[in-house]
Every structure is written in C-alpha cells, then in structure tokens.
Amino acid sequence: MSQQIALKPSTHSSVLIDESQPTSFWQFFKHSRVLYWLVGSIFPIILLWLWHVSVEKNWVNPLLLPAPDLVWTALKDLYSSGELWSNLKVSLSRIAYGFSAGISLALLLGLSMGLSKTVEAYLWPIFKVINLVPVVGWIPLLILLVGIDxxxxxxxxxxxxxxxxxxxxxxxxxxxxxxxxEVADVYQLGTWSKFKNLVLPGAFISFIGGLRLSLASAWGALVAVELLASSEGIGYLMVYGRQIFQLDVVLATVIVIGLVGFAFDVVISLIQKRFSAWNTQQ
Known part of the structure; x- marks a missing residue:
C-alpha cells in the first residue's frame, strides 16, 4: 500500500514535466533570434518568388529584368574572375580611410561645440549649411578643387x-x-579630471550610438560617388554593367552592395549591444 502511494506522485510529476516541455520550448523559440530571422526572411523569399514567376511567365521583358539564375551565374562569374573582389577591395579601402577621417573630425567638432557655447555659436551655422547640401551637390565643386582621384x-x-x-x-x-x-563641482575635480571621468564617458556612449548611422551614410555616399566619378570600385562595376547592357551584372552588384551594407549594420549592432550592456553595468 505504501509502495503504491509512493509511486503515484512520481508518475504524476513525470506527466507534469512532459506537459511543460512544449511550453518551455515555445517560450524559448518565441524569445530567441530564430523567430526574428524567420519572420524577416518571409518578404525576401516572396520577392524572389515573384521575380522568378514574372520572368518565367513573361510578365516583364527578360532583357530588362534577368532571371534570378542568370544573376546568380553573373555573380559567380564576377567572383571567379576576381573582378568582384578587386573592385570591392577598392571600395572597402575608400570607406576605411573616409570613415576614419570623418569620425575623427566629428569627435573633435562634437566635443568642442558640446563643451563651449562660443565654439558652438561660430561653428554650428556653418555645420548646418554643410549638412543641408547633399553629397551629390558637392561633387562638381570638389572635382574643380581636388580632381576626380x-x-x-x-x-x-x-x-x-x-x-x-x-x-x-x-x-x-x-x-x-x-x-x-554638481557632484564633480562638490568634489572640486580639475578640468582634466572632469573631462576624463564625466565628458568622455558621455561622449563615448553617444559615439557608439552614432556609428551605425554614420557608417550607413558613408557607405551610401561611397556608392553614389563611384557611380558618378570613378573608374574602379563596386559602384563603377554597376555602371560598367549598365553601359554594356548586362543587367544581370547590375543586379549582381546591387546584391553585393546590399549584403555588404547589411554586414556592416550587423557588426555595428553587435558593438552597440556590447557597449550598452557595459554602460548598464556601470
């Protein structure tokens, strides 16, 4: 009799464990990144399917919109010939130099205007004018000043x-x-101590937050300037495909530009999350 009573709770508990497993799995799946990526992939898959069907059914002219398999073949040919990597390497070197110079100057300007209202009064109007002129608008003037190199x-x-x-x-x-x-003033911290312990941490967190938008803007500007004034680079490769009317090459370069930009965004997002967690702990 005592043995039967001892077995009943164990049997009942096993049933509870089995019933809780689907719920825990669904909670894990719901809060994991898998569901996020699955939902995010729905629209690209539908778009790819519509692309394939529209070409196969002759809804659009195949000369204007090549089939996905032709674009994939063009992408493989560009990669195997080394032409894709050679032009992409030029673009990446340009983005490295330009982006580094831009954020270095941005740190100097941002800190100067943030710490001094006098500097802000002098520089902010000029900065706003520069900001309001799009990248393409500067190309004719800069070609006259520095050439097309x-x-x-x-x-x-x-x-x-x-x-x-x-x-x-x-x-x-x-x-x-x-x-x-006010706490820094109470402790009578010096100028350098305030800058190191108060200003730099605040500016650094904002700096990390601005990386994503700055890199996206820089990548877009690179492609734009290579489309208009370049003889090499991923943007030039797109122009070359258009000139010889190989739209499969054009679409292949569009895919590469999108994938590289997406990779940049993912990397910066991971950096932001890491430093956001560090800032929360601090």
Missing amino acids: EALKIILIAKSALVPMTINVFKGVRNIPQSLT
Whole structure:
C-alpha cells in the first residue's frame, strides 16, 4: 500500500514535466533570434518568388529584368574572375580611410561645440549649411578643387560620416546629467579630471550610438560617388554593367552592395549591444 502511494506522485510529476516541455520550448523559440530571422526572411523569399514567376511567365521583358539564375551565374562569374573582389577591395579601402577621417573630425567638432557655447555659436551655422547640401551637390565643386582621384571619394565619404557622428557626440556632451556635474563641482575635480571621468564617458556612449548611422551614410555616399566619378570600385562595376547592357551584372552588384551594407549594420549592432550592456553595468 505504501509502495503504491509512493509511486503515484512520481508518475504524476513525470506527466507534469512532459506537459511543460512544449511550453518551455515555445517560450524559448518565441524569445530567441530564430523567430526574428524567420519572420524577416518571409518578404525576401516572396520577392524572389515573384521575380522568378514574372520572368518565367513573361510578365516583364527578360532583357530588362534577368532571371534570378542568370544573376546568380553573373555573380559567380564576377567572383571567379576576381573582378568582384578587386573592385570591392577598392571600395572597402575608400570607406576605411573616409570613415576614419570623418569620425575623427566629428569627435573633435562634437566635443568642442558640446563643451563651449562660443565654439558652438561660430561653428554650428556653418555645420548646418554643410549638412543641408547633399553629397551629390558637392561633387562638381570638389572635382574643380581636388580632381576626380581618390581625394574626392574620401572627402565625400568623410563628410557623410561626419554629420551624424558630430550631432551624436555634441548631444552626448550636452545631455550629461546636471546632478553628475554638481557632484564633480562638490568634489572640486580639475578640468582634466572632469573631462576624463564625466565628458568622455558621455561622449563615448553617444559615439557608439552614432556609428551605425554614420557608417550607413558613408557607405551610401561611397556608392553614389563611384557611380558618378570613378573608374574602379563596386559602384563603377554597376555602371560598367549598365553601359554594356548586362543587367544581370547590375543586379549582381546591387546584391553585393546590399549584403555588404547589411554586414556592416550587423557588426555595428553587435558593438552597440556590447557597449550598452557595459554602460548598464556601470
């Protein structure tokens, strides 16, 4: 009799464990990144299917919209010939130089205007004018000043990265809580100590937040300037495909541009999450 009573709870508990497993699995699946990526892949899959069907059913002219398999073949040919990597390497080197120069100058401008209202009064109007002129609008003037070589591309990339980063750093310095400033005054911290322990952490968090937008702007500016004034690079490869009327090459380069931009965004997003967690712990 006692043995039967002892067995009943164990049997009942096993049933409870089995019933809880589907719920726990669904909770894990719901809160994991798998569901996020699955939902995000629905629209690209539908778009790819509509692309395939529209070409197969002759809803559009195949000369204007090549089939997906032709674009994939063109992408493999560009890769196997080395033409894709050689042009992409040029573009990546340009983005590295221009983006580095842009964010370095943005740090200087953002900190200067954030710390001094006098500097802000002098520089902010000029900065706003530069910001309101699009990248393409600077190309004719810069061609006259620096020519059509690498300096043109790097300056325009740097300008595109400069604007959002400067605004982020400027706001980060100005948005330092007043309570922290008052604590620093109570402890009579020196100028360098305030800058190191108060201004730099606030500016750095804003700097990390501005990386994503700055890099996206710089990448878009690079493609634009290579489309208009370049003899090499991923943007030029797209123009070359259009000139010889190989739209499969054009679409292949569009895919590469999108994938590289997406990779940039993912990397910056991971960096932001890491430093956001660090800031929360601090």
